[in-house]
Amino acid sequence: MEFESLKGFRDFYPGEMAARRRVWDTVHSVARSYGFQEVNAPSLESLELYEVKSGEEIVEETYSFEDKGGRDVTMTPELTPSLARMFVSRQQALAKPVKWYSIPKLWRYEQPQSGRLREFVQPNFDVYGVESAAADAEVVAFAHALLTELGLTDEFELRISHRGVVEGYVERYGLDEDDAADVYRAIDKSERLSDDELRGQLRANGLQPEEVDEIMELCSSGGAFTPEVLESAVDVDSERATEAVERLMETSKELERYDVLDSCRFDPSIVRGMDYYTGVVFECFDVEGSLRAIFGGGRYDSLVEEFGGQATPAVGFGMGDATLQQLLERSDEWPEESATLDYYVAVVGDVRDTAVNVARGLRREGFVVELDVTGRGFGDQLEHADRVGADNTVIVGERDLEQGEVTVKDMETGDQRQVPVEEFL
RNA sequence: GCCGGGGUGGGGUAAUGGUCAUCCUUUGGCCUUGUGGAGGCCAAGACCCGGGUUCGAUUCUCGGUCCCGGCCCCA
Known part of the structure; x- marks a missing residue:
């Protein structure tokens, strides 16, 4: 029905x-x-x-x-x-x-x-x-x-x-x-x-x-x-x-x-x-x-x-x-019909503890944040981040975390930089 | 309350009284289990509802409903 x-x-x-x-x-x-x-x-x-x-x-x-x-x-x-x-x-x-x-x-x-x-x-x-x-x-x-x-x-x-x-x-x-x-x-x-x-x-x-x-x-x-x-x-x-x-x-x-x-x-x-x-x-x-x-x-x-x-x-x-x-x-003054997202937090590998804390840290700072909860593949996560209009993606992955870092990707330019994970906690 | 025009996948469209339907987009999957917004392949998904005509209706017809617009009225 x-x-x-x-x-x-x-x-x-x-x-x-x-x-x-x-x-x-x-x-x-x-x-x-x-x-x-x-x-x-x-x-x-x-x-x-x-x-x-x-x-x-x-x-x-x-x-x-x-x-x-x-x-x-x-x-x-x-x-x-x-x-x-x-x-x-x-x-x-x-x-x-x-x-x-x-x-x-x-x-x-x-x-x-x-x-x-x-x-x-x-x-x-x-x-x-x-x-x-x-x-x-x-x-x-x-x-x-x-x-x-x-x-x-x-x-x-x-x-x-x-x-x-x-x-x-x-x-x-x-x-x-x-x-x-x-x-x-x-x-x-x-x-x-x-x-x-x-x-x-x-x-x-x-x-x-x-x-x-x-x-x-x-x-x-x-x-x-x-x-x-x-x-x-x-x-x-x-x-x-x-x-x-x-x-x-x-x-x-x-x-x-x-x-x-x-x-x-x-x-x-x-x-x-x-x-x-x-x-x-x-x-x-x-x-x-x-x-x-x-x-x-x-x-x-x-x-x-x-x-x-x-x-x-x-x-x-x-x-x-x-x-x-x-x-x-x-009059072309009706606002853009789009939602905004400051950060998408991608989870790569068995790192949910850290990923959740990164998301919480960013949210405490007042950012609009979406955290992956699907467990899907990395490529799909990036595609989704792009789809929902994220300005940045924080990639929390096993490999970077061994160096105590996460990767922050600017979704507009594609530029990436490594950032100590503490900065987000 | 009255009148006109419409209704095809989530969105936008095409065709059609007869292998239950086109294309774009979308969604899911794969090519590619740490690099997306490109491409390829596979898959999912619709004829507004009901009655009538007919061997057979998404198509014709009637009624309803909703949408768009007009009248009445207007906060």
């Missing part, structure tokens, strides 16, 4: 794991350099956790089931609710601002396609307890640093907006909740729709022709993320939208300090699907425009309170591994 992995789930073999390890190492180190602390959350949560604030569609796409105790549970489809839950339960003890990150596996029950699987890794970064535009900018600047450290330069673009812009417009139209949600969705998709399709959608959701015109104009008002562009973006009488734009202008000034403004665009069509976002929202795309979003996030200032905590502002984002890998591979 032979088995295969489940649909949308991946097996990772050593070569690929070595590459992924390098990528995650970079993510860890950049996160730490920005003062984020690593946390971890369960992989299984109560389904209710997502029913409160994530949105209906999200819950439909969860990998969920009833457990043996009759509880409705789900493999975690996103991390933000778990982190918010964790934050609430320790809220009193935590020094604010709290900066947490995690690199969890997440699951969603969907049809796999390019850049989307049922099990994926999604690093998450969140800041709790600061309401300022400076915090928004720090998070966006961090995201920029992350991609830069991974080797990307101008292959990506950060699109930033504020929920309040679109909401300020739409609340004036007096739509019911469902129609409003559909309007947001249509705006979110505007890039992929033709003007006529977008107009049709908006009309279908109850907007008047002049209202449709307003939205169409708003959607085309994007541009550089500069105060000048932002200032002229909103030209309707909406306090909400005006405040949102003022907030974005502040964010723009902050981002300029990080010198990342060139990678940022104002894009009012960025809405985000999650119901919990309340302020600035952003997504990162490849400049070519052929991939899904590299990452996405924003401000969610009411989720902590909804989860029973004291009102606490928060901002963060998540970055899926599949699309990130696609972009890094396309």
